[in-house]
Amino acid sequence: MTHTPAIILVAPQLGENIGMVARAMLNCGLTDLRIVNPRDGWPSDHANRASSGALEKGVIARVFDTTADAVSDLHFTLATTARPRDMIKDVYTATSAMETAHAKITDGQGVGVLFGAERTGLENEDIALASAIITIPLNPDFSSLNLAQAVLLVAYEFMIQGDKTPDKQFMTGKTDIASADTIDQFTGRLIDGLSDNGFFKSPDMRPTVERNLINLFARQTWTDQDIKTLQGVLSSFIKK
């Protein structure tokens, strides 16, 4: 049992699509590929080429005769369908399905996601085997997603469940974030330079203009490198 969901392709037609699925899986760290009754047989040169190496570098593909065989060791299987069918079943968004999958896998359960053939999708007999349904909310007027793209979205949603990347990081490269003191030295020098230039026409206005300039620089995030660059720019003007 791997620690990622199995991707189960039911009766896929083109080897090329299976290869692209393998590539999308490995992009997101998934490695358990199960192929039920592939129309053009297996192994497939078309699949190998389209996988960009994914079938050699990590994805393990196995072939099964029936969907029931392919899901037999799993505890929770999800069927992907473009539109709800007349079937009694829980329907998840891709996000919540993979949140649930992540929790179940952490709990030691095996999870799989079923994808139907290109064009036709899953048969009702396959959907009946699944614990629940995933429907990806796409543009209803243009919802045809190819097989590898549907797998990519589901695999991506799984991958980001476990991802610890902060929502937003300030990347400073080799420099550090400038302290208030560093910024203050710059704005102080800027204001002195402007004062020497006769920028403050009226003494009454000076406090307001000073405050605006201080605020203008204070509300952004600067690095030491940024302030060094701006100090150089300022020096050039002051000399002139």
Add this chain to the structure above:
Amino acid sequence: MTHTPAIILVAPQLGENIGMVARAMLNCGLTDLRIVNPRDGWPSDHANRASSGALEKGVIARVFDTTADAVSDLHFTLATTARPRDMIKDVYTATSAMETAHAKITDGQGVGVLFGAERTGLENEDIALASAIITIPLNPDFSSLNLAQAVLLVAYEFMIQGDKTPDKQFMTGKTDIASADTIDQFTGRLIDGLSDNGFFKSPDMRPTVERNLINLFARQTWTDQDIKTLQGVLSSFIKK
């Protein structure tokens, strides 16, 4: 200004990839495609074919000479890169970038996302123009995503920001969720049938076994149709 982010392809090579980008965009409801200096010219038959109709059915493609021209009317632009560069900039995940984009668009701002050429990605000069960076956290050992797939993930993340689909819905088809009373009638009849059959060997055990059976059915969600099916099954066994 559209109410979705502009997708800006900088120096894309293959018309086919531009078409697949248009298809992925429209799948997610995005329509503003900007192409900077496409290698093979524009319009492109390859693009039209690969777009599966997206370029006729909603996506509006415009060509620009420079990245600066393509972003000139936008207020917030994000550059996609596979790995952080030595540049001072905010780095978002795709999710948080599109949360931010959604908030800014709701606020009336124009948002764009820059994608570089196949293989080479964005030049540092293009990244310097952007407000911030998006890095999609992929499998570091196998991170090559094709252009349309990268666009799909970003467009999908934008689309689900505004999506109101509940995380999980119980789809009952034409039937309704069974009430406790309906389930109780079934379990009562089941227990009576078992009792008539001599299932309860020891009177001491009966309360525990009854409670287990009641719990077994109570903790699942059933529809009226499910219970009708199970009642039919039970009738068949009781008759026999």
